[in-house]
Amino acid sequence: MKTAARDFPILSRKINGKRLVYLDSAATAQKPLSVIEAEMEFYTKSNANVHRGMNTLSRMATEIYEQAHSKTAKFINAKGMQEIIFTKNTTESLNLLAYSLGEKLKSGDEILLTKMEHHANLVPWQQLAKRKGAVIKFADITIDGRLDMDGLASKAGRRTKIIAATGASNILGTVNPAKEIAKIAKDCNACSVIDAAQAVPHIAIDVKRIGCDFLAFSAHKMLGPTGIGVLHGREGLLEEMDPFLTGGDMISSVTLQGAEWNVLPWKFEAGTPNIAGAAGFGAAIEYLEKTGMENVEGHEKELLKYALKRIGEIENVKIYGPAKGPRVGVVPFNIEGMHAHDVSEMLDRHGIIIRAGNHCAQPLMHEMGIGGVCRASFYIYNTKRDIDALAIAIGDAKKVFGV
Numbered sequence: 001m002k003t004a005a006r007d008f009p010i011l012s013r014k015i016n017g018k019r020l021v022y023l024d025s026a027a028t029a030q031k032p033l034s035v036i037e038a039e040m041e042f043y044t045k046s047n048a049n050v051h052r053g054m055n056t057l058s059r060m061a062t063e064i065y066e067q068a069h070s071k072t073a074k075f076i077n078a079k080g081m082q083e084i085i086f087t088k089n090t091t092e093s094l095n096l097l098a099y100s101l102g103e104k105l106k107s108g109d110e111i112l113l114t115k116m117e118h119h120a121n122l123v124p125w126q127q128l129a130k131r132k133g134a135v136i137k138f139a140d141i142t143i144d145g146r147l148d149m150d151g152l153a154s155k156a157g158r159r160t161k162i163i164a165a166t167g168a169s170n171i172l173g174t175v176n177p178a179k180e181i182a183k184i185a186k187d188c189n190a191c192s193v194i195d196a197a198q199a200v201p202h203i204a205i206d207v208k209r210i211g212c213d214f215l216a217f218s219a220h221k222m223l224g225p226t227g228i229g230v231l232h233g234r235e236g237l238l239e240e241m242d243p244f245l246t247g248g249d250m251i252s253s254v255t256l257q258g259a260e261w262n263v264l265p266w267k268f269e270a271g272t273p274n275i276a277g278a279a280g281f282g283a284a285i286e287y288l289e290k291t292g293m294e295n296v297e298g299h300e301k302e303l304l305k306y307a308l309k310r311i312g313e314i315e316n317v318k319i320y321g322p323a324k325g326p327r328v329g330v331v332p333f334n335i336e337g338m339h340a341h342d343v344s345e346m347l348d349r350h351g352i353i354i355r356a357g358n359h360c361a362q363p364l365m366h367e368m369g370i371g372g373v374c375r376a377s378f379y380i381y382n383t384k385r386d387i388d389a390l391a392i393a394i395g396d397a398k399k400v401f402g403v
């Protein structure tokens with residue numbers, strides 16, 4: 001992992017005259033040169049629309065676009081390209097589900113979520129519940145920041161139709177037992193949905209092993225471009241669902257009276273897709289495969305351990321999140337007597353980029369009894385040197401604020 005940082009052009013720039021220390025990969029990851037070049041190569045050599053016209057360029061574009069689906073399927077061990085729908089991001093993937101899967105819900109049906117969800121895996125279900133008269137229930141969080149799995153199991157029942165939970169928390173870093181959640185859903189004939197935006201980039205995900213029905217994630221958090229995301233769904237379930245968006249590309253035939261849907265996954269991909277983004281996404285997956293997800297995981301585990309110790313040693317700094325059990329490289333913290341936004345601004349002066357605020361999970365922040373939090377998050381290009389820089393800058397910020 002020592003050479004990883006060199007592959008990321010942005011990491012050689014300076015911020016306020018200081019070396020850029022990027023600790024906000026949970027918001028979006030930086031891109032290796034190979035991803036940037038794949039997009040540029042698409043535009044310089046094969047730009048055309050996909051799935052139209054028997055011409056060389058369209059054939060090339062279609063091949064690149066479809067290959068990105070196959071690479072994604074292989075990366076998460078899905079059955080094949082037919083189970084991989086490209087969307088704009090995790091948010092759109094979950095909205096698609098809330099419409100297309102949610103269409104079958106009836107008044108009184110239940111949706112089971114957790115109190116740890118990103119707004120993307122909460123608001124679309126709230127809207128669905130309003131449309132259908134469905135009821136939302138929430139699994140609790142334990143004091144140490146894990147899911148209360150017994151509580152979750154006890155809240156699932158005969159009326160539960162959908163169980164949607166995050167695979168890994170974007171604030172606490174907690175990795176949830178997706179396989180157990182999928183099993184609980186299966187046992188009560190509900191569909192399981194995993195928000196894997198924070199899981200797929202950091203841990204090896206095998207959807208066959210997990211046994212979930214649906215899994216959503218974003219390319220931009222796993223070294224890929226913005227504007228492209230994934231909804232993985234079990235083929236049989238996708239076949240039964242009606243499309244969320246309709247129009248061109250997603251039909252097999254149209255008359256003035258109606259239309260027949262195209263085959264999977266195109267049935268769910270209406271209109272001209274993000275083809276260049278797919279080219280970049282394919283390169284991102286290749287980069288992660290070459291690195292090896294077990295190495296990504298191992299590297300982050302080591303950094304996390306070091307950070308928890310190094311930052312944890314600083315007086316009047318409180319770190320949140322589970323002390324034990326699986327956790328991705330996310331360190332949420334607050335400095336006593338300092339607002340998170342002030343901390344973030346002070347760190348920026350040192351060239352250190354973190355995130356401060358409610359991190360699109362206001363109910364979780366409420367549950368934790370805090371208004372905001374600083375979050376340092378890691379990826380393959382980070383080093384212990386970055387964490388040392390963070391620790392030094394935190395010390396300096398405390399001095400300036402006299403806390």
Ligand SMILES: *Cc1c(COP(=O)(O)O)cnc(C)c1O
Pocket residue numbers: 026027089090091092118120121166168169170195196197198218229
């Ligand atoms: C980032 C994130 C999302 C939303 O991803 P977008 O790419 O912004 O749609 C959803 N859930 C979790 C856990 C996230 O970290």
